[in-house]
Amino acid sequence: MKALILSIGDELLIGQTVNTNASYIADKLTEAGADVKKVVTVGDELDEIVTDIKAGLKNYDIVIATGGLGPTHDDITREAVLKAFDTRLVLSETVLEDIRERFRKYNRQMSPVNESQAMVPETAEVIRNEAGTAPGFWIEQNKKYFACMPGVPHEMKLMMDNFIIPKIRSLKKSGGTVSKRLNLLTTGIPESTLYQRLIPLEEIIEDAKLAFLPNVYGVKMRITATGANEADADEKLIRIEQRMRSVVGRFIYSRAEEELSVVLGRLLKERTLTISVAESCTGGLICDEITNISGSSKYFERGIIAYSNAAKVEILHVDEDLIAAKGAVSEECCAEMAKGVRAISGTDLGLSITGILGPTGATTTKPVGLTYIGIADSEKVVVKKFNFADNRINNKKRATHAALELVRRFLLGIQIEP
Secondary structure (H helix, E strand, O other): OEEEEEEEOHHHHOOOOOOHHHHHHHHHHHHOOOEEEEEEEEOOOHHHHHHHHHHHHHHOOEEEEEOOOOOOOOOOHHHHHHHHHOOOEEEOHHHHHHHHHHHHHOOOOOOHHHHHHHEEEOOOEEEOOOOOOOOEEEEEEOOEEEEEEOOOHHHHHHHHHHHHHHHHHHHHOOOOOEEEEEEEEEOOOOHHHHHHHOOOHHHHHOOOEEEEEEOOOOEEEEEEEEEOOHHHHHHHHHHHHHHHHHHHHHHEEEOOOOOHHHHHHHHHHHOOOOEEEEEOOOOOHHHHHHHOOOOHHHOEEEEEEOOOHHHHHHOOOOOHHHHHHHOOOOHHHHHHHHHHHHHHHOOOEEEEEEEOOOOOOOOOOOOOOEEEEEEEOOOOEEEEEEEOOOOHHHHHHHHHHHHHHHHHHHHHOOOOOO
């Protein structure tokens, strides 16, 4: 089924709002087996919205629209839907009660303009709004399907997940092939090297599609397989994943879009291990990532931002003479930081990081991007050297991700090169 995403709103055209809705919708549609062909953005112009709706339904099987369903004068999407489908508004008692209940819940006075949101296109099936007042619409006409949702992201996501995606999945089951997708997230290996290791590609992926999607943290490999049914497509994905893991498995940290902090947290809980962190150059970002996960208190004991040399000496007990001889950004200092934070915290593991993230602070022997990350347990200390680029913020993000990945590999017994 070919799909078009229609994003409505002047704020999108002028760059005032980033169109994250289209990205989310496209991802969910693809996951459900729809073939997203185009994303169109249109301003708050009635005739242009009508034209795009009609053109979309002429050329595609599914049109998903967002935006312009609010209660103010510039919200004209509902009117455009009336014109495009030659229908009229009728009162939905269900929507009206939903709106009343929402105002009662928050002890607020309901205004007439909110009541008007209970007027919906007569030909539409209502998509109830669990997080707001504007309902969505689902219209089926001549084996074409149109959905319209509010532009507020959390309202849209609930409608996509609870109504639209189940609808599309049921339509897909009525016949034809089924496409399934799997994302394998990798880190610590460049895109070109990853691709080179998977050659000959045809022997690994069969007739499936494989996309390499690099970002600041690593490379996502998106595999799309088509089968006669869901089981057939799933079996194909499993075969392909097994072949890929046999070649680049140690670089794959997730197969379910899980953040690395989630993966690491699960490993620490499974092994009933605790960890403490000593950060210098990342300024607390590692601890932030770890504690973003609910339940992290079961394995995270403390984090120390030892930014200055004095803090490294006074808090982590790094030898002052060692810093004078080797420098704060050195393998030796990083090792002492990892051992120090573990010792004062009484944790199973100590993680440390020190580096020059730029754009200043470099020397002839220690360039911008030079970073050391260390991990210590009761038996040994492992320190790995990294050379990141010259963008300070990206370096902080990459260094944080690299630190979490170092712990993951350490726990799984994956070889860590110096």
